[in-house]
Amino acid sequence: MVYDSTLRDGEQMAGVRFSQEQKLTVATKLDEIGVHQIEAGFPAVSQVELDSVRAISQLGLEADVLCLARTLEDDIDAVLKCDVDMVLLFIATSELHMRYKLKMTSEEVLERAVRATEYAMSHGLTVSMSTEDSTRSDIQLMLELYRRCEESGATRIGITDTIGCAAPWAISHIVSKVADHTDLPVSAHLHNDFGLALPNALAALTSGAQAVATTVGGIGERAGNVPLEQLVMVLKTLCGRDIGISTEGLTDLVRTVYGFAGLSMPANQPWTGSNAFSHESGIHVAAVLNCPLTYECVPPESVGNRRRLVLGKHSGTAIVKSRLEERGITPSQERICDIVREIKRLGERQGRVSDDQFWRVVEEIMSPPDNRRPCSEDERE
Ligand code: MN
Numbered sequence: 189m190v191y192d193s194t195l196r197d198g199e200q201m202a203g204v205r206f207s208q209e210q211k212l213t214v215a216t217k218l219d220e221i222g223v224h225q226i227e228a229g230f231p232a233v234s235q236v237e238l239d240s241v242r243a244i245s246q247l248g249l250e251a252d253v254l255c256l257a258r259t260l261e262d263d264i265d266a267v268l269k270c271d272v273d274m275v276l277l278f279i280a281t282s283e284l285h286m287r288y289k290l291k292m293t294s295e296e297v298l299e300r301a302v303r304a305t306e307y308a309m310s311h312g313l314t315v316s317m318s319t320e321d322s323t324r325s326d327i328q329l330m331l332e333l334y335r336r337c338e339e340s341g342a343t344r345i346g347i348t349d350t351i352g353c354a355a356p357w358a359i360s361h362i363v364s365k366v367a368d369h370t371d372l373p374v375s376a377h378l379h380n381d382f383g384l385a386l387p388n389a390l391a392a393l394t395s396g397a398q399a400v401a402t403t404v405g406g407i408g409e410r411a412g413n414v415p416l417e418q419l420v421m422v423l424k425t426l427c428g429r430d431i432g433i434s435t436e437g438l439t440d441l442v443r444t445v446y447g448f449a450g451l452s453m454p455a456n457q458p459w460t461g462s463n464a465f466s467h468e469s470g471i472h473v474a475a476v477l478n479c480p481l482t483y484e485c486v487p488p489e490s491v492g493n494r495r496r497l498v499l500g501k502h503s504g505t506a507i508v509k510s511r512l513e514e515r516g517i518t519p520s521q522e523r524i525c526d527i528v529r530e531i532k533r534l535g536e537r538q539g540r541v542s543d544d545q546f547w548r549v550v551e552e553i554m555s556p557p558d559n560r561r562p563c564s565e566d567e568r569e
Pocket of ligand 1 (some may be wrong): 197
């Protein structure tokens, strides 16, 4: 199961804020593609934030609506105004965070976690309890905290790699250890500081975690979180595990969120970037024109993207021939080679050769008499 945190951790990305209207749009799109749970925000942050979380709850989505709160009564009171399906309580358990942030002993942390769970439960909330900075925490302390909160009525427990500093085998170790010590479902919230958020999510899911936090396009604090679209595609395509999220809307979703966040999508973003299904090399294009699976794992349409055959210095005859055939033009092989030679020359100088430039080259070469030299071997590729 995925609980998507685009609207909470995603929005906590430095410099990013979403308007309420944008949040409603994103929540609706997440729901449309079948995301199971939406972490809608952190109501204690501000009245505006609280209003947004409540507005998302009131959309009546299929997805559960979750929100975040510290183990403080005021935070929980703010959550109570939002009518959510679950509150995600968190408290730090690492020495660093207890000493320098909370200024609390581990016993005080345990007590406060239990008190908050009881308070939230007594007000009718469904509680998930996470230990912040789990990957740098004493696992015995975490297990004790989970045990006590389970006794107090929490229905899910969460492991976090708050600063993204654990390797997949460490995540596997922690998740399986925790899963062995509880009857509750375990969730994992993971960061991408070492570029390991996605492998860590897979490690968590294969070690006993039932839920993983994602964000659209992997946005979030610092290096971000587990990219929703990448996790869904790995599970579906490489693990044969369809978690019920339809993939056709993924490109639109990532573009929408990046647009709202004021981010430009990297061309090589997996699945959704403009280069994710782009081919320039003559060898690749010739093969793709015959059978796209030669250089694509899945069809671009399956993630809502499209194939782009790009002209440039690596181009070969296949793309030129196919472009011309689309317009019913069937020149001699020599002419095609002349065109390829000119495209390569332009590509060498400037990189990508535009469609306009291509047709100008075609026009120029097709008009004079056929007195050009034949193709060399490598130009035929
Ligand atoms: Mn986080």
